[in-house]
Amino acid sequence: xxxxxxxxxxxxxxxxxxxxxxxxxxxxxxxxxxxxxxxxxxxxxxxxxxxxxxxxxxxxxxxxxxxxxxxxxxxxxxxxxxxxxxxxxxxxxxxxxxxxxxxxxxxxxxxxxxxxxxxxxxxxxxxxxxxxxxxxxxxxxxxxxxxxxxxxxxxxxxxxxxxxxxxxxxxxxxxxxxxxxxxxxxxxxxxxxxxxxxxxxxxxxxxxxxxxxxxxxxxxxxxxxxxxxxxxxxxxxxxxxxxxxxxxxxxxxxxxxxxxxxxxxxxxxxxx
Amino acid sequence: xxxxxxxxxxxxxxxxxxxxxxxxxxxxxxxxxxxxxxxxxxxxxxxxxxxxxxxxxxxxxxxxxxxxxxxxxxxxxxxxxxxxxxxxxxxxxxxxxxxxxxxxxxxxxxxxxxxxxxxxxxxxxxxxxxxxxxxxxxxxxxxxxxxxxxxxxxxxxxxxxxxxxxxxxxxxxxxxxxxxxxxxxxxxxxxxxxxxxxxxxxxxxxxxxxxxxxxxxxxxxxxxxxxxxxxxxxxxxxxxxxxxxxxxxxxxxxxxxxxxxxxxxxxxxxxxxxxxxxxxxxxxxxxxx
Numbered sequence: 001x002x003x004x005x006x007x008x009x010x011x012x013x014x015x016x017x018x019x020x021x022x023x024x025x026x027x028x029x030x031x032x033x034x035x036x037x038x039x040x041x042x043x044x045x046x047x048x049x050x051x052x053x054x055x056x057x058x059x060x061x062x063x064x065x066x067x068x069x070x071x072x073x074x075x076x077x078x079x080x081x082x083x084x085x086x087x088x089x090x091x092x093x094x095x096x097x098x099x100x101x102x103x104x105x106x107x108x109x110x111x112x113x114x115x116x117x118x119x120x121x122x123x124x125x126x127x128x129x130x131x132x133x134x135x136x137x138x139x140x141x142x143x144x145x146x147x148x149x150x151x152x153x154x155x156x157x158x159x160x161x162x163x164x165x166x167x168x169x170x171x172x173x174x175x176x177x178x179x180x181x182x183x184x185x186x187x188x189x190x191x192x193x194x195x196x197x198x199x200x201x202x203x204x205x206x207x208x209x210x211x212x213x214x215x216x217x218x219x220x221x222x223x224x225x226x227x228x229x230x231x232x233x234x235x236x237x238x239x240x241x242x243x244x245x246x247x248x249x250x251x252x253x254x255x256x257x258x259x260x261x262x263x264x265x266x267x268x269x270x271x272x
Numbered sequence: 273x274x275x276x277x278x279x280x281x282x283x284x285x286x287x288x289x290x291x292x293x294x295x296x297x298x299x300x301x302x303x304x305x306x307x308x309x310x311x312x313x314x315x316x317x318x319x320x321x322x323x324x325x326x327x328x329x330x331x332x333x334x335x336x337x338x339x340x341x342x343x344x345x346x347x348x349x350x351x352x353x354x355x356x357x358x359x360x361x362x363x364x365x366x367x368x369x370x371x372x373x374x375x376x377x378x379x380x381x382x383x384x385x386x387x388x389x390x391x392x393x394x395x396x397x398x399x400x401x402x403x404x405x406x407x408x409x410x411x412x413x414x415x416x417x418x419x420x421x422x423x424x425x426x427x428x429x430x431x432x433x434x435x436x437x438x439x440x441x442x443x444x445x446x447x448x449x450x451x452x453x454x455x456x457x458x459x460x461x462x463x464x465x466x467x468x469x470x471x472x473x474x475x476x477x478x479x480x481x482x483x484x485x486x487x488x489x490x491x492x493x494x495x496x497x498x499x500x501x502x503x504x505x506x507x508x509x510x511x512x513x514x515x516x517x518x519x520x521x522x523x524x525x526x527x528x529x530x531x532x533x534x535x536x537x538x539x540x541x542x543x544x545x546x547x548x549x550x551x552x553x554x555x556x557x558x559x560x561x
Contacts, residue, residue: 075478079476108479
């Protein structure tokens with residue numbers, strides 16, 4: 001479903017956000033991207049939705065290489081990828097129903113589809129009775145449910161979530177996670193970047209940890225704090241010292257770190 | 273539903289930025305009014321000139337003399353190779369023409385005695401290039417009192433009108449550019465006001481054309497409305513001038529088909545300016561996917 005090959009993203013020619021990431025995510029996977037701020041989680045999400053182009057490397061989503069995809073094709077890519085953000089991104093002057101309907105209307109679905117699909121997805125997220133409310137009349141958790149509903153209403157193959165529980169209290173977060181889990185069970189691949197230890201530990205799903213733009217851990221049924229400090233160093237063991245400065249010092253090709261190799265072997269184990 | 277939606281969005285953009293939209297429409301209006309007026313005035317001058325050139329080009333007013341002398345001059349003129357025809361125009365005929373030209377000015381007609389109006393010879397040239405020579409030759413004839421060549425005056429009129437036309441078109445073009453910039457600006461403002469919505473549209477995969485079309489429609493509407501006003505005001509203004517000034521000798525009435533076809537052209541131009549303006553406004557904002 002998703003395959004990232006040696007992807008590197010450099011901002012402003014000096015700041016390396018992700019470097020030489022190799023990652024394979026199968027259809028129906030639920031993957032947490034964890035790591036400290038600035039580790040590259042959000043950049044990875046932005047690369048997957050083609051908000052950014054990789055500086056180097058290839059990214060395949062649903063069989064298409066999106067890094068070199070022309071801008072005119074991007075809308076079609078976005079239709080197979082739903083996105084949820086920390087700040088919900090709802091339109092304040094539209095009702096809950098209209099916010100969700102908007103996502104269908106602007107990609108050209110006729111009215112009868114909108115009228116049949118929106119109530120279904122509202123029911124799925126548990127807001128069947130609140131379609132005529134405005135976002136400001138809802139709690140944060142409810143707003144995030146609307147945002148999930150909007151991302152899911154045209155049945156994307158992949159749901160990308162960037163800190164979806166970042167603005168919510170723990171109890172509300174659990175509700176959102178149940179919802180994402182339910183969506184995942186319909187066969188939708190879910191990739192979620194998060195800081196939330198409790199959630200990651202409770203879900204026991206695949207965990208990909210990033211640090212300074214590299215993948216340092218990929219556990220099939222992982223927890224937030226991995227055991228990597230005991231197993232392997234966070235810094236790739238190819239002899240090049242990672243100074244912590246986010247600078248390109250070497251051409252990327254030689255820099256195929258041990259992390260990426262581990263990633264792929266983990267995937268093979270996880271998918272017999 | 274999509275069409276309905278797109279037009280609705282364009283209308284909403286206009287309402288939200290009404291003042292700016294009015295500014296843009298007025299700029300298009302003034303710019304195209306100048307152009308339309310220049311086209312009309314240009315056409316009037318052109319047709320008038322043609323009429324003069326097809327008709328009498330040289331008039332020789334004759335001294336009081338008997339008919340024999342007069343016809344001798346006419347025959348003489350007729351014999352010149354550059355002359356196609358030379359016609360005698362008697363006092364009586366001249367008076368009739370005078371009455372016709374000033375039909376609505378009875379006092380003038382009362383004041384003028386038929387006997388005071390001179391007879392003349394009217395020459396149509398075979399070779400318009402030889403105009404000057406014929407004028408000189410005719411002036412040397414003893415019976416000829418004075419040679420008048422409308423072409424001399426016409427050339428002056430033509431020069432002035434060309435100059436004015438050029439000025440009007442230059443001014444119109446300058447205003448046209450400012451109209452384009454104003455439309456680009458209104459579209460930019462409209463995009464800014466809706467940046468959140470556009471962001472979400474792109475997030476959920478709305479095609480670029482779907483995002484752009486309402487803004488292009490907005491520009492198109494502003495351009496067409498300005499152009500429509502220009503054509504309406506230009507046309508009405510022309511009709512009004514035609515009604516209030518009866519400029520006897522100059523043929524000022526233009527065929528409706530001319531006014532209509534040029535009006536359509538102006539409308540088309542307004543639409544193009546509008547779409548172009550909004551395309552300029554869109555360029556920056558929507559280039560990135």
